[in-house]
Amino acid sequence: MxxxxxxxxxxxxxxxxxxxxxxxxxxxxxxxxVFFYSPSEILVKEIDHTRLIRIGGLVLDESISYEKDGLVVSFTVTDNKNNVQVNYKGILPDLFREGQGVVAEGKIDTDNKIFYAEKVLAKHDENYMPPEVKKIISD
Amino acid sequence: MIKYFHKFANPVRFLKLAIPIKKISGIAAFFTIFIGLIFALLLSPPDYQQKETVRIMYIHVPSAWMSLMTYGFIFLSSVFFLIWRFPLFLILAKESVPIGIIFTFSALISGALWGKPTWGTYWVWDARLTSFLILFFIFLGLKLIKDTFSNSSKGNYTFAYLSLVGGFNLPIIKFSVDWWNTLHQPASIIRTGGISVSNEMLAPLFLMALGLFFLFIYILLVSVEINIKEKSLINFRDSLKNN
Missing domain, CATH: 1.20.5 (Single alpha-helices involved in coiled-coils or other helix-helix interfaces)
Incomplete structure (x- = not known):
């Protein structure tokens, strides 16, 4: 050899x-x-309620509602199986809207119902196209 | 095939071939990047959700591709060096390191500037961003080894083996967005289901990538030429001393 x-x-x-x-x-x-948990994982996981965690998913359609002062917002994060309600006070990123991906960092209350976010980040998908093409596709 | 390699493993003979290629790729890099920038900044349309911000992609994505390609090139050259022991491969691998640092740095910075308007943050510690930062540190480490042990044969082998060890990071970077939940979106070009970028945006993307590729060849060959000529000059000086 x-x-x-x-x-x-x-x-x-x-x-x-x-x-x-x-x-x-x-x-x-x-x-x-793993950067974030999905709403389904939150429900089955043992979660430390005193620590910051992140949840991610899509913003459920017609779930965004603002308080009167316009600063406190609540919306529902979904993975199309389970939902978690998120409350947040602060400025949302530009890409935040219904049907868009979102990752929220914060704490969840003890019965896993409401998530108190301290930070909200937008997650966008891998599709890039001009607005006209998007219009044709969605029509 | 191998015989052909042997012929060009002689650095001086390699230079005869390399110098014209260097000139051509320098000119090609200038024009491709120039035309690519015109497409990227003026002719290509804004994105349906990111609007004008999407133009950062034409810097960010080609830089990221090129830093992965540069590392892949270093990896392969190190393998060839370790098996065939041609010094030319070692020179090629070593001289690629600073270029890789620049590409990686530019991908990290442009990514941070893109992340703020789209995601709402400059940086997060998700799998894609973290593994890419590790690539940057691996490049810096290789640069340190290469400069510290520039004239020792042990240093050469340390460099070659460590560049192989660093290679594990390439598949992690590529597949990080599929294996784990990340804030970074999944791949748009090399993915199952075809390309998910519209044609008007692909043109500047590929032009810029091609331009950076020519730029890589150009800078690499300039550095290799300097390296080889410097070595032969030292050899010549030493031979004068000995006589």
Whole structure:
């Protein structure tokens, strides 16, 4: 066997070792790497009610309502199976609207009903098109 | 095929081929980026939900692609160096590192500036953003190793092996948006179900990506040329001393 093949086999073993190690690390960290929970996960998970968590999903159609002062807003986050009501006081991002993706950071009350958000981020999808095309598609 | 490699593994012979390519890609980079910018800033339409902000994409996405490509190039060159031991591959890998740093930095900054108006934040610690920041640190680490052990054969092997170790990050970056919940949206180009970017927006995107690719070739070949000429100059000086 020539040196080149010896080196090649060594590199393959070296690479597989690293890949295996990385795989186990990521597997162990799986829970921590997730950026947000969906409303369904919130309902089944053991949640620490004193810590900040994030929930994500779509803003349910016709669920946004503002208080009289126009600052406090409440809306429903859905994953099309379960819903969680979110209360928030502050400025919403420009892309926040019904049917759009959203990620809220905050605490949930003890009976998992109302989520008190401290921060609301918009999550947009992977589609990019000019407004005219969007109009044609949605008509 | 391998014989062909052997021919160009000689750095001086490689330069004969590289210098014309360098000139062509320099000119190509200038014109492609120039036309790409005209499309990106003037001719392409605004997005249906992001409006004019979407134009940041034409800087952000090509930079991110090129930083991944640069790392992939370093990875492959290191593999070839470790198996065939041609010094040319090591030079190519080493000289790509600073270019990768610039592309990664530009993707991170443009991403932050894009995140604020669309998501409502400059930075979050989700899987895509964090793994990309790690890529930046890996590049910085490689630069440090390359500069610290510039003239030692042990340093060369350290560099090559560590660049292989860093390669694990590439699939993580690519698939992070599919494997975990992230704030970053999933892939728009290389995905099952076809491209989800309209054609008018694809033109500037690909033009800019092509322009940055030519720019990469150009900067790489300039650095390689300097590196090889510097080495032969040192060898020449040493041979004078010995006589």
């Amino acid at each position: 020539s040196y080149k093949f010896k080196r090649l086999y060594f590199l393959i073993i070296f690479g597989s070792g690293i890949a295996l190690a990385i795989f186990f690390i990521l597997k162990a960290l799986e829970e921590k790497i």
